[in-house]
Amino acid sequence: MKQDLESLSPFELNLYLEEQMQKTPNTKEFLNAGRGNPNWTAPIPREAFFLLGEFAVKETMLGENRQIAGMIKEDDSRSERFETFLDSKETQGARLLQSIWEKGNHLMGMPKEVWLKHMLDDVIGDNYPHPERILNASEEPIKQYLHHELFDSKSVPFDVFAVEGGTAGIVYTFNSLVNNALLNQGDTIALLIPTFAPYMEIPELPEYGFNVHYIRSELVTINGETSYQFPKEELDRLRDDAIKAVFVVNPSNPTANAIYGDSIDQLIDIVEKDNPDLMILSDDVYGTFLNQFTSLFTVLPYNTACIYSYSKYFGATGWRIGTIAVAKENIFDDRLAQLPEDEKAQLNHRYETLTSDPESIRFIDRMVADSRSVALNHAAGLSAPQQVMMTLFSLYALLDTEDVYKKEVIGICQERGKALYDSLGMRMPIKELNTAYYCEIDFEWWLKEKYEASFVDYIQTNWSMTDIVTKLAKEEQLMLLKSEAFGSSKWTVRVSLANLPTNTYREIGQRITNMVDRMYLSFK
Known part of the structure; x- marks a missing residue:
């Protein structure tokens, strides 16, 4: 035993x-005390979600009183009904929706009347998610949230793939790196440890079989205080350009510390001088638990795919909602363009059912297709109601100007x-x-x-x-x-x-x- x-x-x-x-x-x-599931929830955006759903159901039943309702349609008088509906609700969730409606126009990415129509249709969930990568009404609020909470004012333009939590994000990323010959069996990668235990196990699965180097942090003293950080000689191992990719949880799990400034500067130097093709996968789920946080995506956006989950911060592990962010200009697309012609031909065959020009499909869109084994790309995408919840979490944080x-x-x-x-x-x-x-x-x-x-x-x-x-x-x-x-x-x-x-x-x-x-x- x-x-x-x-x-x-x-x-x-x-x-x-x-x-x-x-x-x-x-x-x-x-x-x-072994479980990482938080014992708090964020009630206001949740209440807003259910109120939005209530209003959406009413909109499907206009002029109807049957067991079967219709779908959300174009309607010039909807805005007035929505405002009347909110005025009738004396709750914090209603006040959040009111604030979004009145103050959040710059966060929606489209006219608010159009945004409302999309959101009502999405919360009802009566259509396949389209676009598959992320819904139109969700994309800009989620990008703004990531920009505000994880990245800084210098962050470059980026795309987002809405996924079923951080775990799905890492699985999709690993799979597409392998499917697209950006990583091959036996390739050398690095893990910054300690890290979330399953992330230690994934690279050793038979379908990957990577040669894994472990970059280990240790308890150090900085200005009289302690922190788990990576010694300079450990990080310098990443200067070996045989290491094709590195995975890091930042801030870490279980040591709970973010990478500090000196190490971030060292990583920048490593990429700029010695390993410019290094692919970085960074799980930033705990970044929102710091007042000031520097994501590797902020300082090395070209090289980094950033994975984020809403689960911990909003007490939403059951919602399974997260994102993968990739810069518009990124190493993954450039590496695809540099593949040998025979490998390009194989990949063109893999994705040829999606477009007449499969070679032009970007890495982030290949992740979407791969998440449904390509053949079911038309039915890919995170469920629409989940994306609505993610959108409301994002807008709630963005409009909470006093934090x-x-x-x-x-x-x-x-x-x-x-x-x-x-x-x-x-x-x-x-x-x-x-x-x-x-x-x-x-x-x-x-x-x-x-x-x-x-x-x-x-x-x-x-x-x-x-x-x-x-x-x-x-x-x-x-x-x-x-x-x-x-x-x-x-x-x-x-x-x-x-x-x-x-x-x-x-x-x-x-x-x-x-x-x-x-x-x-x-x-x-």
Whole structure:
């Protein structure tokens, strides 16, 4: 049984332990700090979504009173009905829609009357998504949101593919890189670690078979404060132009720190001087948990495909909504143009059912086609209601000029992080770089700080992190997530600071201390 548990992924181990705990009585509240699902939601844009749906249903039933309604049609008097409808609703969601209607014209990308017609049709979901890559009424608000939250005023023009969350984004990107001979089996790629555990596993699947180099961060001191960053000599490994692509979660998971300025400058230098064809895949899902964030897409837009999910920030993991952003001028299209003629011919055959000029299809549109095995490209695209929700999340953030929502979300994470760190006698990382969405506890370091060396040797000789996690679950009703599979050391665990009430995080630290204190007394 011990060997079987050691072989499980951290997520599967947690599921197993949770099942076991449900079978035994306990006197403590069960605290599952292993899950990354946030325990907050954004109610105002959700309420706006359902109000928009309510109005859309009424619009399909104009002059009708039957079980079957019609579709959204052109109507010159719709704007007046929409305004009357909003005036009748005394809710925050209605006020958001009112604000969008009155102040958001510059964010819609089209006249507001046209935008409303599109949005009503999309929220009803009675048509296939078209255009397949992203809907017309959603494209500009989503681009504006990404530009505002992740990129800066210098960001270049870019295109967006609406996808089923960040996980779909990375799968689609990897698949299309391989399908289009931009990456081939046996090619060398790099992962900046630690990183989300499944991203460690994907490149090693048989269909990819990449030669993976791991670029490892470490805890460093910057101006007297700590942060997980990449040593210069580690990042310099990317100067090897045999490395064709690099994947990074920024800010990181599970260490929760963003790449700081010196390393960003070094990456720019690496691309400009030594590895100009390096393809960068950056997952920026946690970027919105910092007041100031520098995306690699901002500084290296030509080389970078940026993946983003709305799931964490808006408490929307069940919606499965995210984006892939690619600059209008990008390395992926240029690399396609440089392929040998025989490979171009094969790819032309792959995509010839889509257009008479398949060679002109851009990489981002190839991702759309590949997401439905090309043959079903006409039925590709994220569902229209999902794109409406994504649009309303975007507009909500853009019109929140005082950053009320952002400040509250960041405040929640930082407060929870401080409670946990204080209870364990640890120092919080640099606030400006720390999302505080997760905390990684290095048990080896913590034991050495708190106990004598002989006890630390005893633990490391006779126990594993799986043993510790299992013991915490059974004795303290506390679930943590092993971090080794994320590329961290074998003595680390991840604590989610997002998914439990704030007042429990000091308790988490106390339960860890209580159990290890008992182990120490037994050892003595």
